[in-house]
Amino acid sequence: MGSRATPRPELVGRLRAAGCVFAEDEAVLLEAAAAAGAELDGLVRQRVSGLPLEHVLGWAEFCGLRILVDPRVFVPRRRTEYLVKCAARLLSARPAPRWPVVVDLCCGSGAVGAALAAAAGPLELHAADVDPAAAACARRNLLPLGGEVHEGDLFDPLPERLRGRVDLVAVNAPYVPSGMIGTMPPEARLHEPRVSLDGGPDGLELQRRIAAAAPVWLAPGGHLLIETSRRQAPQTVKILAGSGLSGRVFGSRKLDATVVLAGVPAAKEG
Structure with missing residues (x-):
C-alpha cells in the first residue's frame, strides 16, 4: 500500500480555519483535483466559502463509487x-x-x-x-x-x-x-x-x-x-x-x- 499524500500545511490551515473538520483529507482531495496552483486556489476559495466539498470536486464517494454531483443537487450521505x-x-x-x-x-x-x-x-x-x-x-x-x-x-x-x-x-x-x-x-x-x-x-x-x-x-x-x-x-x-x-x-x-x-x-x- 502506498503512503498517503501529505498536503501543504498552509492549505490545511486555511481549511481548518474555515471550520472543515477533516481539513487534511479535504486538502489531499483538492490538491489531486487541481491541475495548477491557480486552479487549486479557486477550489479552496469555493470550499472556504461554504460550498460542499462534493460540489467543489464534482463527485461524491458512495459505496466505493465516484458519483457525479452537480451544484444544487443533493449530496448522497x-x-x-x-x-x-x-x-x-x-x-x-x-x-x-x-x-x-x-x-x-x-x-x-x-x-x-x-x-x-x-x-x-x-x-x-x-x-x-x-x-x-x-x-x-x-x-x-x-x-x-x-x-x-x-x-x-x-x-x-x-x-x-x-x-x-x-x-x-x-x-x-x-x-x-x-x-x-x-x-x-x-x-x-x-x-x-x-x-x-x-x-x-x-x-x-x-x-x-x-x-x-x-x-x-x-x-x-x-x-x-x-x-x-x-x-x-x-x-x-x-x-x-x-x-x-x-x-x-x-x-x-x-x-x-x-x-x-x-x-x-x-x-x-x-
Missing part, C-alpha cells in the same frame, strides 16, 4: 449506504429467471441506483426525481449503466408498463421536518435544494404518498425500502400498514442509519 446494503441483500436472494426491476425513487444524483447496479446487477434500473437538476445529474450517472431516468413527481413519470412489475423500490425521500431545516448544517440548507430536504411538517409527508401508491407498482413478492430516522421509524411502519404493507425496522448504529422494509405477498401457485 454515507448513512444511505445502509439502504443499498439492505436492498442488495434482497436482490441477491431472489431467484434469477429474469433481471429484477428496480426503482430508485427520489433519486437525486442516482447514487442508490448506481450502487445497486454495481452490487447486485444486472438490473432493469429506473430512477425518478421531481427536480430537473437532479434528474439531469442522475442521467450522467445512470445512463452509462443502462438505467433510465424519469423526471416527475414520485411514481408519476414511470412508464405504465412497470405497473405491478417492480421488484424493489428503494426510497431516500426527504424526511426532515420543515421546522428543522434551519438547524441543518449550512452545506445542506444553503447549497442543496429545499425540495431534497423538506419532508413536510412532521417529515413524513412524502412517505405517506409513497406508501399509498407503492402497492400498485410492486410485483407480487416485491419490496419497498424507505430510509427514515430512528425516531420516525415507528410512524413509518404505521403509514405502511395503512396501505396494507407490513413494515419491519432495520438499523445500523455504525452508520446511524434506519431503514423500514415492507413487502407484497408473493403470488400463490396453482
